[in-house]
Structures are given as structure tokens and as C-alpha cells.
Amino acid sequence: MGMAVLETEDGPLDTFQIGSEVYQSLSREEQQETGKKWKLVDSAYPHWRHGLRKAITAVQQVAQVRAFATERLGGENLRRYTLAVRLSGNQKDLTLADFHRYLRYCGIRQVIYDIWLTDDNRIRRIRSHSITYRSWREPGRTVSSTSEYWDFGIPAALTPPSPDDIMTSP
Numbered sequence: 001m002g003m004a005v006l007e008t009e010d011g012p013l014d015t016f017q018i019g020s021e022v023y024q025s026l027s028r029e030e031q032q033e034t035g036k037k038w039k040l041v042d043s044a045y046p047h048w049r050h051g052l053r054k055a056i057t058a059v060q061q062v063a064q065v066r067a068f069a070t071e072r073l074g075g076e077n078l079r080r081y082t083l084a085v086r087l088s089g090n091q092k093d094l095t096l097a098d099f100h101r102y103l104r105y106c107g108i109r110q111v112i113y114d115i116w117l118t119d120d121n122r123i124r125r126i127r128s129h130s131i132t133y134r135s136w137r138e139p140g141r142t143v144s145s146t147s148e149y150w151d152f153g154i155p156a157a158l159t160p161p162s163p164d165d166i167m168t169s170p
Contacts, residue, residue: 004147018160026167036167058095059085063113071116078116078124085111107132125150 004015014025016038023038031037067082086109087100103111114127126149131142 016161023161034167037165038161039167054095058093062087062096073116078118081115083113123152
């Protein structure tokens with residue numbers, strides 16, 4: 001689970017994620033109009049519905065190591081791997097097939113991951129970076145996206161939005 005604030009051209013956008021379910025906050029205008037605070041984002045990360053561990057394991061099968069370094073982060077020596085993931089359309093693994101459909105839907109050809117691991121192979125941080133050639137606002141314009149995840153295993157006091165606060169799809 002996680003909570004993030006996405007910086008967009010229209011201002012900050014709160015995002016809340018539990019497993020494969022991703023919720024985005026509605027604008028003030030939408031909140032006044034609907035009486036709701038959140039909307040469920042249907043198209044977000046369909047490959048995660050198989051579970052994050054399975055998604056990571058599947059992606060490891062097709063990732064190519066581009067760089068390796070040892071870094072000190074938060075007082076800890078970590079191994080940092082930079083991986084490039086390009087998928088073909090004939091994936092036999094269901095998780096990879098869903099991941100490929102998601103990337104194709106978004107117009108993404110490649111995802112670059114930076115993964116920081118401890119000596120006992122625990123993940124400390126993940127960064128993903130992609131460029132989409134399919135801008136929803138301006139066709140033909142590229143859009144860059146970078147996501148970072150950290151503090152794995154730390155207890156969180158987040159609770160999912162109440163069903164009364166979620167806008168239903170039309």
C-alpha cells in the first residue's frame with residue numbers, strides 16, 4: 001500500500017494504492033459536484049493484480065541489467081541494479097502478458113528500473129522510469145514518468161477510502 005502526491009500540469013494529485021487498486025483524489029470542483037473524494041483508477045497496473053511478488057518475479061525473467069553500483073543510502077551499503085525491460089507481445093506468462101498490454105495501452109516501449117538491495121537481498125528502494133509516446137492531452141507529444149517506492153516493511157497507518165467517498169464509474 002502507498003500514498004503519493006503526483007505533480008501534474010493541473011497541480012498536485014493525491015494517489016492512494018492498496019495492492020492493484022489505485023485511487024486518485026477528485027478536484028475540488030468534482031468533490032462539490034459528486035459529494036465524493038476519490039475515484040478508482042481502472043487502468044492502473046493490471047499486472048499487479050497477480051500480486052507484487054509475482055509481478056517482480058515475472059519482470060526479472062525479461063529484464064536486462066544495464067548497470068550495477070554499490071551505494072551508501074540511509075547509512076546502509078546497498079547494491080543498485082539498473083534494469084531495462086522491453087516486452088514482446090507473445091508472453092506466455094499471464095503476468096507478463098498483462099504488463100505488456102498495459103505498456104502498449106500507455107504507448108510505452110521500455111521501462112527502466114533502479115533497484116536497491118541489501119546484502120541479504122531485501123528491497124530498500126525501487127525507481128521506475130518510462131517515456132510514453134501517447135500523450136492524452138497533446139497527441140504526438142512525449143510524456144516522461146518516474147515513480148519511486150521505499151520504506152518497504154514499515155508499518156503503515158493508512159486505511160482505504162470509505163466506499164461512501166469513492167465515485168462510482170458511470
